[in-house]
Every structure is written in C-alpha cells, then in structure tokens.
Amino acid sequence: MYIELHSRSAFSFLEGASLPEKLIDTCADLDMPAMALLDRDGVYGAPRFHMAAAKAGIKAHIGAEITFEPFSPLILSHSCSRLHQQDESKDLPQQYAKKAGTPRGLKSTQNDNAFCIPLLVSSRVGYQNLCRLITKMKLRETRKGEGMAREEELQEHAAGLVCLTGGDDGPLANALKYGGIECAKEIVGHLAGIFGPQNVYVELQRHFHRGQEARNRAAMAIARSLHLPLLATNGVCYATSRERELCDVFTAIRSHCTLATAGRLLARNSERFLKSFAEMQVLFADVPEAIANTLELSARLEFTLKDLGYQFPKYPVPEGETMMLFLRERTWEGFQQRYGRASADLQVRARRQIERELKLIEKLDLPGYFLIVWDLVRFCRAEKILVQGRGSAANSAVCYSLGITAVDPVGMELLFERFLSEQRGEMPDIDLDLPSGDQRERVIQYLYKRYGERGAAMTANVITYRSRMAGREMGKALGFDPETLDKVSAAVSTWEYRDQNDTFDHRFRDAGLDLNHPRLRKYFELCVAVQDLPRHLGQHSGGMVICQGQLDSVVPLEPASMPGRVVVQWDKEDCADLGIIKVDLLGLGMMAVLEDSIQLIRNHHQEEVDLAHLPANDADVYSTLQKADTIGMFQIESRAQMSCLPRLQAKTFYDIVVQVAIIRPGPIVGQMVNPYLQRRQGREAVTYAHPSLEPVLKRTLGVPLFQEQLLRIAMVVANFSGGEAEELRRAMGFKRSEKRMREIEAKLRAGMEQNGISREAQEQIVLSITSFALYGFPESHAASFALIAYASAYLKCHYLAAFTAALLNNQPMGFYRPATIVKDAQRHGLKVLPIDVTRSEWNCTLELQSAVSAQHSAKSAGRSPLVESKIGNRHSTLALRLGLRYARGLREEAAQALVRQRNLAQFASIRDLVHRVPELRKDELQTLAEIGALNAIGNGGFPLHRRDALWQVERAVRLSGPLLDGLPEPDTTSPLRPMDAEERLVADFRSTGMTVGPHPMAYHRARMHAKGIRKASDLRSIPNGQHLRIGGCVIARQRPGTAKGFVFLSLEDETGVANAIIHPDLFQQNRLLVSSEQFLMVEGILQNQDNVISVKAERILPLEVTRARTTSHDFY
C-alpha cells in the first residue's frame, strides 16, 4: 500500500492543475486509503479536499509547502556559506541561476536561494502552528500573494508538524545545488534539530530525471548517516498526466512568458500525477522502506479538519449574568416593542415561538452569536446606519424581537426550522443588508476593532477561470497577439441561456478563428480544461468570520488588496462546511438609495420619513405596481417582473412578497407562475394535491411558491420533523448527491404512503419538491425584500426627485442604465437639469424651480394628468441637477476642488476656473465644456455655447507665462458654430452616458411615423393581435436560462418602453443585429394579455437614429 503525502492542488494558484475533488476522485480510483494536500503557502484547498475525502471515505491529511528565506549563516557552518551569499548565484549563467535557483512560484524580487519546506500536520497543535506560521509570513508582506517565512518562526511553530525534505525546490535540493552534500547533510540535520529526528523524513521523488536520481542517492546517504527515515512521494501537481499541459500553461502565465519562450521553465515530462501503489512500488523497488514509511507516517498524522477547534467568541455580559440570561432579557424587551400592541392571539403565539427558539438557542449554545449580531445592529442604529436582516434569519421571532430583522415571522407564519434546527447540526446564517459604500465599511471596521485584527476577518472569494479570463490567458500563453485576444474575449457570450449553437466552438468562430487549425484547437481545449480552476484569491463582498481567541490558529490570514483588511484563506462555503459561523454584511445598493433619499427629503421637504412606519396600504404604490410602472424600484423593475405585475394586481403587502418570489427560476422551472396567476384571476379553481396541504398552501392558492412551504409539505404529508424537512431541502440543493436524494425521496414516499396519500398525489408532490427546492425563494427572505421593494416604490411615488437623485448617486445598481432612469423620471414630470459647474455638486442634487417651469416641463413630457396632479401638487418646484460624477473621466478629487473653489467665489471666466482649480486636467475640462457644463460661466452676461467653451478651454489650458497669468481675461465668443441637436446628443452620450434633452427618437418621430412605427405609449390602446411596428433604443437584452432560448428586448422611445419577444430561430437569423445594434425596429404581432403588452417579433431591422453611443443592460 502507498499513500501520497506530497501533492499540490489548483489551490496552489498556478502551481497545480487539479481541483482537490479531482485528486480525491483519482485517489479513490487508485484505492489509496489516505492522501495529503500540501498547497503552496496556504491551506486554501484544504476544506474542499477534506469534504471530498470525507465523502469518499478517504483520510485527508493537511499540510502546506512553506517558502523560507535562507537559514541564518550563524547557525549553519562554513560549508553552507554559499547558501547565504546571494551574489554567488551570479557566478552561474544568469538564466540558469534564475531558472534553477528560484523555486517555482517565487518572484524574481525574492531571494534566489529561497526554498520550500513541505510540512505535514500531525496534531491540532501542529495545525494551529501551521496557520500561525503562514499568517505571520503573509501579514508581514504588504503585497498580496508574497512573503517568506523565517527560520526563527519555524523554530517557534515546529510543534505538531512533520517536515519533509522536499523535491526540486526543497531545502535538501537547494543545499545540494549550492553547497554540496556536506551542506545538505547539515541542513537536514538542522531540520532534525528543530522538529526532532522522528519528525523529519528524507523525501525521495522519481520522475525519471537523471539529475534527480543523483539527488536521491545523496538523500539516501544523508538519511543513513543521520538515521532518518526515507519517504517516497511523487510531488504531485495534477491528478492525471493529461493535466500536465495545463500545468505548463500555468508556468508560462506565472513567469509572464509564452509557452514557446518558457524553455526549461516548463516541466521535463508528465510524471507528476497521482500514481498507484503498483507504479510507485516499481519505481522504488530498491528502497521498499520509502513506500512502507508512507503508511507509517499516515498513521501518525492524527489531525483532520474535523478537529478544527473553532469557537465563536463570547459576548461580554454584566457580572452575575450569563449570556443566555442576557439574551433572554434583550429578547423580551424587544418583544414588548414588537408585539406590545399586537392582538392577544398573536402575542400568545409569538411568546410561545420565542420560548421555543430560546430553548433551542440555549441547547445549541448559540446565545453569543445572537448577542454579537444584536450588538452589531445596535451599533448601526446608534450610528444611524440603515440595517435589515434578511435570509433565513427572518424566520426567527428572536431575531425579529432583537431588531435584527423587520418581518414578523409569527404573524406571517414563517417556518423557524428553515433558520435553525437541532437535527441539522449546522450553524445559523444571518445576513445583514447595509447601505453599500462607506456605511458598510464603518460596520466592518467596527467588527475589526471589537474583535481584534486576528479575531475577525473577511471570507475569501476564490476567483476562478471563467470564459473570458480563460480565453485571454490561454491565448497569451500560446503567444496570440492582443488584438486577437480582445476579439475572443469579446466573442465570449454571457447570455444566461445557451443553445446548442452557443458553445465555445461557436464563440471562436464568431471571433473569426478557425478551429480546424491544430493550434487553435489546442487553444480551445485548454480554454475548456481550465474552466472553474482557481486563479487567485479575492475578498468576499461581505462575509465576515469571527473567532473566540485567535482566528489565525483556525485558518491562515492574509492581507487583502484593500488596505486595512484581512482575509481568511477560505471562501464562505468552505467556512460554512467547517462549521465556522459567519455574519454576512452585504452592501445593498437600494439600502443606500433609501438612506440617501431620506436625507434628501429631510433637507428639501423638511419631512422625516421613517421606513419602519410607512403608510401600510398606500394607494399610489399599489396603483403604480399594477401598471408595472416600476423602473428603479427594488426587485420589481425587471422586464420579467413588469410582465407579471399587471396580472398579479398587487393589493396587499403579501402580494408584493409573492411578486418578489414568483419571478425566480424555481417557480418558473416548476411551472408554478401561470397556475398561480390563473387562480388569482379566478380563471382556475383552487385545488390541493391532498386535502391535508390546504393549511400550508392556502395563502398561495394551492401553488407552492416558497421554500418553507415545501418543508411544511414534507412535514404534513410525510411526518418529517422540521430538521428533517430542512435536510430534505439541502439534499435537493446546489450540492446534490444522487444517493442522498434517493434516500430522502424514499423516506418521503414512505411517509406519504403511511398517511394514505394516493400515488398520483405523491408524484405531484415529489415533482414539485425536486424541481423547486433548488431555486425557490424562502418566504422570509422574500418578505424582507418586499419591505425594501415597498419602501422604494413609496419613495418613488411620493418623492420622485429625491428618490431619483439617490438612485443616480448609487449607480451602478438595478436593472437599468442611468439614461433610462432619467428618461423615466422625466416622463413622470421631473425636471432634470444638466451638469453645470456653477451649480452641480459631485452627487446629483435637488434644486428649487419655479412652479411654472415645472408645470411646463411636465406638459412637454406628456405625462398623464393623474401623475401630474400627484407629483405636481407636491414637488413641482423641485428639479434634479445632475452631479459632476456623471461627467465621464472627471476625478472626484478634481470635482471636489472645483466645488470648494466655487463656494469661495463664482468663477468669472473659464480662464478663472482653470487658474483656480489646477487639479482639473485638460481632458476633464474638455469633457465639461463638451457637455455644456461650462456654458453658464462667463462675465458680461452673454451666454456661451458648448463650442465657445471648448474654444476657451483650449486657450486657457495653454500656459501664458507668469507675467500674464494673473491678468483676468473675459470669455469671448468663438468662431466655431454651435453644436446641432445631433452633435449635442453624441457629446452627451459620449461624456455622460445619457441626455437630459429630448430622447433621440423624439427628433425622428415624423420619419418613424412615416415608416409606420408606433410609439410605446400607443400600444396600450391597440387591440391584441394587430400587426405593427415598434422601434426605439435598445435598453435591455435578455436571454434568460428559463426561457428556452427566447430573447427579450426592451425598446425605449420618448414615450416609454416597449417589449419585444424574439423566437430562437429569428434570433439565430439576426444574431449580430440583436446583440449589437443600438436602435432597432421590430415588426410583429401585438400581444396584450391582461395589460401585459409585448410584440412577438417577425422581422427585425436596424434603425438609423443617431451616431450617439447609447448603451444597454445586457445578458442577464
């Protein structure tokens, strides 16, 4: 028997070519009972390796290859002196020294004599030492991905670790190369001194190299003389020999060269794959003890990641109290606030639920977790940062009472087990939505401060190779020119739906590359092979892990790219798999919009909006929703949502919860949407698969829409406990296991059989559960989102100017581009003013306008009288001024300098502006002039036009010398003709991405009319089935995964947005047109079903409207 104890996975980032799961699969195929993973300078792949091994029944040993600076010359004797004389390597031919002397991953700036020591973990202490060692070396370096450990650190953290002497870049090979056998012996002896002789194994690798064999002979001699055991390993870099190609490509990428120029940096052969006992036995026939020792050492390595030793921190409570007691007190305090004025029945139910939850929290010893999250929320409230818990936490009445979530789970009859269950043995997961940007950062910094630099860290986000990056990097390694690489990257389609034509193959052809050519075929194969392999480590947007004591003894920490941030080496899935509790601090753009809106309303309306106490059944909100007039609103603005809103006809808050949840892959794939809508409209009878399901599905008219309902179904029909039901959901979830699914399905059927449910009903229930569990939305989550959706709708209906300004200040977010948001707001009567350096701030702001001009603008925008009166009455005097942030290329510091100077004194002329704001670059000034932002400057009262300003800017930026610099020079008119409408459009779109003037289509309406193209606003009055033409600017293109290849286009004109549906065949015929044209005309049949209006396309043609580069939001 042989056990591989030195292998590297793709988590060594460009130094290994197989995923940990692949290594384990191969290991299982080879009947290897255990295996060790030693990734480079980290344990990045360890959780996945551990989980995969646990499934396969293989023992997963953990370790790492650690890069070391050369050992101190004071400790080693004279014979090793060359090891420390860096300049000695200069004696060697330069290229040789660089290639042979530098371990694989080391940067050229690092020591050429650095080497890697493979360390295996034998006990928990050893694991903790390894983590601390890695953390020390990583945190010392300011740059990501670098760092070397030092000898003194090794001495400090050697306990519980077993040291191997390594392969080509190990300490033994390094010493042999630079100091000869005496030096090698001394180094190995020194290691034996650090780790103890029983913990040092002299490693032998045989990859059929002559030079390696010489080293092996030296190693055997050293082992004999020092009485150290030999250990055979294969220095594995990939699971099977085929992956050597990828490994070579990674080498080229790492070394910033191409395969053709990498020369001897590439592997000599393909032997670093996982070899079987038989193969290794033949290889080491002369030293059988080296094979036998692998078993002996494996048996000694007791540690696995099951024994991680992670503890959640304790919350400090006043003396004499326990955390549980403290939590109880806080919960009941909250209960009074939340349920104090509720009905008696609700109070009783809530009290019962809270008691039940508290008992379970106590049993699972989780009060600390709840208190820490409560503390975080309390901090946010104190700092006036909007915060709302979401996800499954919203199922908990304790969370609701503590103020973590905003949805009443008792009132809404949500299922607690979805959040926490005894059976599952998993840690709860609380997600907090915070305004994205600085506010969220403050909360993160609060956590760091409270739990210390090594007590809290962000979870990592493993960046993997996806199509674009794969295409680019593989091409680069093969030596393709940048232009070709750009083409391939651009051709990589990101449509969600992929038809049989939408393969890599076709993308290459789209880029003009012929796959029949062997080199391009190889390129293609590499691109496919590298998919999903990790490229580097990023930082997760919000996941934070906290630990009692030192987090760096649980998982190595490293600096993130963002200064002041520390990140763990595992992603959030890995942390969850290993039972590490995390808090997700998610930046939600809409939270920031709400917060900014409230501030603007406070400043300009002198009104205080409290999101927790918004009017519950606002008629305007529901009327707007029913008309699907929802651009900019949270979660209900997409085309798919809009096509459902008029049919659903939301009248209550619960309808919004349903609306948020229904347009999801789960209900769509499970074909729940139509039955629900039909039943809601009374066109279909409400029925249940079994009468016992009525209480569960009554609220959703017999159609399951939420995950909780599926759990309840299992509980009702098959007598599952809450925990078992959640187990069922997980079994059906993303990481599906066929075996587990079959087991649970059998259990489900047995339960149903027991309850006398008919076979037919059983089938229906099993089908709905299997198709739904994967993509369904939890009701609690939908409810949390629905609250935000309602708030956004309320603000848009009643405070359009403030809401739009906040929305524009928090871009990018949502479904639409700013240009569409502005046009929508204008159609609703908001006056949007262009960027003006004499008025604009960095952000979009509100300005008082005379009521007359506002009325005029509303009329010219052609909005409906109803909206006019609503909005006109209240806010006709408020207009939105675009902020300087929308001037493309203008840096914030320059803009802020401009605003500062303006606040001191208005600018007398463009020259004055240039003189006083030296931060502004020429290109920034040109941009400002081009979009008319400088038109209002000027003395003498004559108005400038954009080209006058451009003319002045060009003069002002040329230095006239110190003598003339101080002289004021008035702006004069230029000899240039003013821009015409088309030129203004081009300039606006180029430099702001939008126009506040008329829509481009408005200039061509007469021509469009002549072509028979109807306005978007006309469609409502045209009968169903009529043949017609629509046309406009493409603002969104979608090919959803659930729509069987249909493409949905949103075409905007000056009156609104029209939707077109394109059949897959028609799309194939017009692929380029649909994918890239800015303005399109669609001819087809009008479909008006329950006020959901779209045109079923029969013909698509490009429209000549403007040269301005409009943009669309594509590929959802």
Place this chain on the structure above:
Amino acid sequence: MPFACIFVPDLPVQALLRTEPELRSQAVVVLEGETPLQKVFAMNEHARRAGVDRGMTRLQVETCADLVLRTRSLLQEDAAHAALLDCVQSFSPQVEDVAPDTVVLDLAGLQTLFGPLPKIARDLAHRASQLCLECSVAVASNPDTAMLAARGFSGVTVIPQAKEAEQLGRLPMEILFAGKQDDAESEQLVETFQRWGIHYLRELAALPSVALSERLGERGVYLQKLARGETSRTLIPLEPPLNFQEAIELEHPLVLLEPLAFLLSQMLEQLCARLSSRALATQELRLELELQTGWQNDELVDRVERGEARQHFQRTLRIPVPILDSKTFLKLLQLDLKAHPPGAPITKMHLSAEPVRPRPAQNGLFLPPSPETEKLELTLARIAAVVGEDRVGSLQLLDTHRRDGFRMQHFAMPQLAAKPRANGNSHSQQNSDDLVTALRIFRPPVAVTVNVQDGRPTHIASHKKKEIDGTILWAAGPWRSSGDWWEQDGWARDEWDIAVQQEPGIAFYRLVRDLLSGRWLVEGSYD
C-alpha cells in the same frame, strides 16, 4: 513653381493586381500576418462595398462569397513602388518619395517639353495606368497642396494658383492626418477638431490664425496653412540608388560551368573596380541567370511543362564581412553553382552587388589571431558544398528540454558579434544536473532492435553497427522527457543508459525510445 503628386489608392491591392489583372473587376482582399491569425490589411473598392473592413480575420472574410483573398506581398509592393518611381522619373528628375503610395514631382520647366499642366497630369496618370497602376494625380503650386489633392480627389485634378483654399476646402479633415493614425499628437488634434465641429478643410482654413495658434500652437497653424494651400517648401529629392550591376547577353547559350566562370570573372572584376572607385565593398552578391526554356531534354521539357523549371535562376551569396576581392567572389560563386547548378543553358547573366562600407583593415591589437575572412569564407563554402549548408556554422543551444535542441548559426567575426560571448552565455550552458561522462553522439542515430522484459530492455541488435549487439547487462532509466505539446511537432522519449557485453569488454550506450513512433535508437556511446 508647379508640382504634381501621384497617389496610388490601396497600393497593396494594386500591387497584387499588376500580376493578376484579371481580378480587377472582383472584390480583392489582402491579408497580413501568420496563419492561423491572418487579418485583412487592405482591400479594393469592390471588397469595401461587400462589407470588408481592415482588421477582420481570414475566417470572417471567407464567409463572404465572391471575395478573392491574397496574402500581402512586400516584394510586389516594392515592385509597384519602383514602377511608380520609374513612371514619375520619366517626367522629371526632381522627385520626392513621400510614401510607398505617394510621390511628388517638380514640374518646373516641363511645360515646354510635355505641354500644359493638365496634359502632363493626364499623361502621368496614363503612364501609370500602362504600368498597371490606377492613380490619382493632382497638380498645384506647392507640393503639399498637390499631395492633399491627389489623396482627396480621384482622377486628375489641376488646382489653379490662388484657388488652393477653395478647392481643398471640400476635403474632409482626415486627409490631413492620413498615414499618421498612430501618432499621439495627431490623435489628440483629430479629437479636438471633431469636438470643435471642424469636419472640412475649409472650416479649418476659416479659423482666425492668431487665435488658432494660441490654442494649438505651431502645429495648428501649420495644419491651417496646409488646409489653405499656403505652405511652401522645396522637395526632398530622391537620390538615385547606387546601382552596381553588370549584365551580359550571350549569343550562344552556355551549358558548361567553366566558360561561365570566365564570364563571371570579368563581370566581378568590373564590379569590384566600380565599388573600389567609390571606396565601397560588398557583403551580398546576386547572380541572376536567364535560362533557355526550349531545351531539348525530355526531362527538362517535362519539368518546364510541370512549371518546375524556371526561366530565371537566381542565387544570392551573403558574406558575414564586407570584402572586395574578385577572386574570392569567383570561387564562392563557383562553389555555389556547383552545389546548385542552373539546370538549363544560360542565355543572359545579371550580376549585382549590394554596396556597403568596407571593414577596417586591421582587427584589434589584443584580439586573438583569426583566419583571414576571405579564406575562412572559402573554406566554409567548400565544407558547405560537401556537407550541406545547414550543417556548417556554430551551434546555438536552444532553451528547451528537447535533446539536440539547437540551431546552426553562421560563423561571425568576433568584432561583428552584437555582444562578446562570455562563457556565461545562457543558451550554451548545460544544466549541471545533466552533466554526465563524455557521450559520443552517433549522427544519425543507429536504429536498433530491442527486446524488452518487464519494461526494461534486455537485448539489443543493430544491422548497421555490428558491434552494437548483445545482451544488456545493466540498464539505468528510463529518463523520460516530452515537450512542445502545443506544436504539431511535439515529442516524447525515454532514454536508457545501457551496458552491453562485447568482445573487448563492456560498452556503454545511450539507448532511446521515441514514444510517439515506438522506434528504438542508439544515440551515442559513453567513453
């Protein structure tokens, strides 16, 4: 002083169409780059109308029907350019070679010789057309105006004096920046003019000059002058190339090399005398022979019919150092012709030399003595004639794991090498891991038959080398290597170091198995 400019639109296409005039009416696309990444470099108007654009890939244009694809030929472009120069030089000796597709000539005093200016312009266009080049020609009072007009207007344009600004005014601004797209300053100016709404030269011409100079500096003023047709400059005349060429037309075709050598000797002496008179030497000799095609030899007739036998026979001698010794040249040419006989009777001979400055007479004082260049070259040429050209020179090791990964370099004199070769040249170093006892390589390797047991060779036999035959007493290996898997000529091999029992004692060999073909070879023997 009138000037004319002649401009060839889409020169790369026209250069190709000169040899394939039948394609004129078709859409022709010229591709550039190496397969498989060829891209469109130029196209004619038909192709442009068919939607072809610069930068499209071969595959993309292949999908368009009725397109004729050709690969860019620099040779043909040079020939077209030479033809263009010939054309204008037949009108005027004062010629400026502005770009491969643009030539300006001074017409001063030519009216009396060739007639009025419009006629000269037409004649120029006509002459170019006879050379298979469709050009536009413009005549104006200054070279720049003529150039802009030729590039902007098709056909023949004559701009009367004082009408420059008016005529040029119709041209788009891009004309000013043609051929300067990569220049950053030009890019900025193009953008500025676009922002200003200046799309035509007349608009630029109309701007106030002082204000313009305040904004765009000298360059702006210069561009405005160009737009107004107000620049004035003298031509930068094209210097006639130094042409060292000798030719002999033979009354009777030559068949034997000996009389050819006699004639060559005469020509070489002439050439050397001419070079010497200008204190020049040469490093490159080109011999071009015209052959008799109707040669009464059945085999040759066949070859002519198959298109294999050429009418022209050409050889080029390149020497690493400049020399001027007709005898050496003669010997070198003789050796070369012996190795590459023309294969048919010779009717005409052209011999040309590329002039260069001669090398200093003496090497450095402290340089080690080296053989005389002339002698060395002759020796090398003699060796090359025997062993083949690709087998003479110095080795340059390639950075690869591939065994024998090297290429041959021509010997270079020490002072001519780019950098002195220190013993640390990276490519010539062997990895110290690979150092073994001396290995005598067999070239070519000896094919052998090998018996294998349990994956190890046990017996070896060779038909060619009788001594390599016997039981393998001991074998170390396999030493496995493979590489270049991304190329078509990927390789993979196993090496064994073996000991074979032979008559006088034990012999050690390097045995190799090519893993792709399965062949066994003995590559060398160890001392």
